Amino acid sequence: MKKDNPAELLKLAASVKGFMPEKEGLKLFELALEAAAAGPCLEVGSFCGKSAVYIGAACRQKGTTLFTIDHHRGSEEQQPGQIYFDPEIYDERSRRIDSLPLLRETLEKAELEDTVVPMVTTSKAASRNWATPLSLVFIDGGHSYESTLTDYQCWAGHLLKGGYLVFHDIYPDPFQGGQAPYEVYKLAVNSGDFTMLPLCGSLGILRKR
Numbered sequence: 039m040k041k042d043n044p045a046e047l048l049k050l051a052a053s054v055k056g057f058m059p060e061k062e063g064l065k066l067f068e069l070a071l072e073a074a075a076a077g078p079c080l081e082v083g084s085f086c087g088k089s090a091v092y093i094g095a096a097c098r099q100k101g102t103t104l105f106t107i108d109h110h111r112g113s114e115e116q117q118p119g120q121i122y123f124d125p126e127i128y129d130e131r132s133r134r135i136d137s138l139p140l141l142r143e144t145l146e147k148a149e150l151e152d153t154v155v156p157m158v159t160t161s162k163a164a165s166r167n168w169a170t171p172l173s174l175v176f177i178d179g180g181h182s183y184e185s186t187l188t189d190y191q192c193w194a195g196h197l198l199k200g201g202y203l204v205f206h207d208i209y210p211d212p213f214q215g216g217q218a219p220y221e222v223y224k225l226a227v228n229s230g231d232f233t234m235l236p237l238c239g240s241l242g243i244l245r246k247r
């Protein structure tokens with residue numbers, strides 16, 4: 039990919055397996071570009087790197103880092119027999135999901151290996167000794183209430199003033215999608231710690247006061 043060429047970025051992101059529509063990806067890029075001069079960004083839920091391509095490209099432009107966390111064993115709904123199971127990321131040897139090889143391939147193609155730092159573990163373990171203030175936190179890991187709540191509790195407190203807390207899959211209308219991330223998003227809104235910005239697709243965007 040030619041570095042920082044927007045058309046190349048979109049082409050590459052479109053070729054990566056994952057769950058990030060272009061409109062939302064571009065919004066993440068825009069938010070990260072604005073925020074990242076103040077400090078590094080962090081996402082929970084790397085999967086194969088689709089969202090990391092957008093946030094990472096902004097971090098590269100600003101000379102900072104995107105930390106991206108995933109145990110790469112898949113969420114509940116990605117396990118065999120579940121709705122989002124994908125046999126292409128099932129590792130026969132370990133008999134488990136393994137999306138790490140595809141993340142590495144994406145970062146290599148996108149020339150983001152010096153910008154995006156994968157952390158192959160759970161969100162909770164990654165947060166244990168964390169002390170670096172963050173300019174943007176993107177929560178797109180497990181989509182159960184417990185998992186999203188853990189991600190919020192582990193990471194929101196590390197945001198800088200003016201930094202962005204962004205949740206994926208926020209659906210105020212229950213007919214559009216699962217409600218667990220929305221319930222945690224509402225907790226964040228009601229905490230009084232954030233200014234609520236308009237939704238962009240299913241991105242719930244909050245700004246730290």
Ligand SMILES: C[S@@+](CC[C@H](N)C(=O)[O-])C[C@H]1O[C@@H](n2cnc3c(N)ncnc32)[C@H](O)[C@@H]1O
Binds near residue numbers: 160
């Ligand atoms: C919806 S996918 C992320 C999609 C990705 N952001 C994209 O743009 O395509 C969710 C990912 O979160 C990971 N995950 C689920 N629970 C996790 C946890 N507690 N800690 C770290 N990663 C987790 C899964 O392994 C899965 O790859």
